[in-house]
Amino acid sequence: MIYFLACIAAIAGFLFGYDEGVIAVARPLLDKDFPMTPLVGGFMTAAVPLGALIGASVAGRITDRFGRRRVLMAAAALFAVGAFIAAGMTATWILVAARLVLGLAIGVAAVTAPLFISEAAPVSIRGGLVATYQLAITFGILVSYLTGLAIEGEGTWRLMFGLGAVPGLLFLIGLAFLPESPRWLMLKQYPDKARASLLRLRGEGANVNEELQDIAHAAHAEASTKLDYSVLWSPKVRPALIVGMTLFFLQQLSGINAVIYYAPEIFAHAGFDSGKVQTLATVGVGTVNFVTTILAMYLIDTLGRRPLLVLGFIGTAATMLTIAFAVINPALVPSWVVIVALLLYIASFAISIGPLPHVMMSEIFPLRVRAPGMSMASISNWGFNFVVVFAFPLMLAGIGLAATFAIFAIICIGGIAFTLARVPETTGYSLEAIEAHLESGRPFVTLGAAKI
Ligand code: BGC
Numbered sequence: 468m469i470y471f472l473a474c475i476a477a478i479a480g481f482l483f484g485y486d487e488g489v490i491a492v493a494r495p496l497l498d499k500d501f502p503m504t505p506l507v508g509g510f511m512t513a514a515v516p517l518g519a520l521i522g523a524s525v526a527g528r529i530t531d532r533f534g535r536r537r538v539l540m541a542a543a544a545l546f547a548v549g550a551f552i553a554a555g556m557t558a559t560w561i562l563v564a565a566r567l568v569l570g571l572a573i574g575v576a577a578v579t580a581p582l583f584i585s586e587a588a589p590v591s592i593r594g595g596l597v598a599t600y601q602l603a604i605t606f607g608i609l610v611s612y613l614t615g616l617a618i619e620g621e622g623t624w625r626l627m628f629g630l631g632a633v634p635g636l637l638f639l640i641g642l643a644f645l646p647e648s649p650r651w652l653m654l655k656q657y658p659d660k661a662r663a664s665l666l667r668l669r670g671e672g673a674n675v676n677e678e679l680q681d682i683a684h685a686a687h688a689e690a691s692t693k694l695d696y697s698v699l700w701s702p703k704v705r706p707a708l709i710v711g712m713t714l715f716f717l718q719q720l721s722g723i724n725a726v727i728y729y730a731p732e733i734f735a736h737a738g739f740d741s742g743k744v745q746t747l748a749t750v751g752v753g754t755v756n757f758v759t760t761i762l763a764m765y766l767i768d769t770l771g772r773r774p775l776l777v778l779g780f781i782g783t784a785a786t787m788l789t790i791a792f793a794v795i796n797p798a799l800v801p802s803w804v805v806i807v808a809l810l811l812y813i814a815s816f817a818i819s820i821g822p823l824p825h826v827m828m829s830e831i832f833p834l835r836v837r838a839p840g841m842s843m844a845s846i847s848n849w850g851f852n853f854v855v856v857f858a859f860p861l862m863l864a865g866i867g868l869a870a871t872f873a874i875f876a877i878i879c880i881g882g883i884a885f886t887l888a889r890v891p892e893t894t895g896y897s898l899e900a901i902e903a904h905l906e907s908g909r910p911f912v913t914l915g916a917a918k919i
Contacts, residue, residue: 484607492615518570546635554629609753719851722875782815
């Protein structure tokens with residue numbers, strides 16, 4: 468059952484990545500049938516993060532009301548419906564609507580799947596499962612790019628969109644075989660059902676008494692405390708809120724999703740005219756993103772969060788500036804430099820700025836405001852994702868690629884300063900130790916001050 472849970476987590480992440488990446492490879496083909504202005508194209512592309520922003524904002528409330536499993540099943544159905552509508556669309560506004568639906572499913576699943584997993588998984592493998600989810604996102608992006616490579620040709624964008632329905636349906640079928648979260652059942656005062664669910668998860672015959680008691684205890688404590696967003700702004704908790712939200716602001720304004728959603732177009736702007744070369748380079752982007760994320764999972768706990776973040780921001784700033792310089796001076800810089808720089812940019816991102824905001828948002832908030840804190844961080848993630856994905860085509864048409872990338876580079880340099888001034892080193896500290904430091908009123912950044 469544990470592996471089954473891991474698969475379910477992985478499919479949710481995979482769908483997230485697939486629906487993000489597919490637009491990059493489908494767009495050049497789509498443009499032949501449905502040409503779009505930068506404004507309409509930007510909005511159509513950004514409809515996914517916009518839908519996700521809405522989905523993530525309401526997910527907490529609806530999963531508490533209807534249950535984790537039921538809400539995930541609804542999201543799975545939306546994934547499939549959205550994919551079918553996108554595949555069969557006959558007008559641009561229908562595609563916008565389909566992508567809004569897909570975004571909604573992503574936003575809901577991005578909050579509910581990790582919650583469901585962390586409530587249903589035994590403590591020993593919880594961290595590993597969260598990491599699986601991260602990796603699955605990058606795998607979904609890679610597969611969407613590979614799909615673009617495999618089925619290139621006129622009109623095949625319909626198939627690319629439609630294929631997203633397959634993992635959506637698998638997700639739905641998989642969920643049908645899982646029990647509801649025992650923790651949610653307990654919260655809703657169904658102790659017998661909670662026991663039955665836990666028995667199914669741990670295997671018939673397992674002794675679940677102790678675990679069930681812990682769950683009942685925690686559920687009781689939770690029911691008696693009211694969720695209070697205002698606590699997030701109190702002087703003691705505010706430093707954590709600033710770190711959580713700013714890290715996602717920086718992650719998105721590093722320009723990552725300009726690359727993930729528009730890679731072939733960027734290669735076209737940098738002078739690569741062949742569609743095949745654009746798709747191949749895009750697959751390179753997806754591969755480096757996936758492989759480096761595996762490396763990051765190891766480095767995060769050995770090298771530490773702060774050094775990795777600084778390294779990531781230096782790498783992304785330097786590579787963005789290199790590309791800007793190459794685009795302005797094509798006579799001085801050979802064109803392959805752009806591809807290498809973009810791949811190094813992705814590696815710098817995936818080793819640090821990609822996974823770290825997700826990891827840290829689950830560590831820095833005190834338990835009593837962990838859920839609202841994480842939801843504010845997610846809102847920052849999707850909100851700025853939407854801003855960048857919507858604005859990028861307009862910036863490309865207005866100020867050009869070099870100036871746009873230079874802006875991303877300047878923000879990354881700001882990221883170095885922010886990390887040094889505000890981000891605490893949480894590596895090696897228990898959640899309780901992090902919370903105690905925050906509550907002590909000492910500057911948050913001084914946690915683990917000896918390290919960089
Ligand atoms: C970000 C996504 C991005 C992905 C790329 C994630 O950490 O939150 O917005 O598309 O990394 O791998």
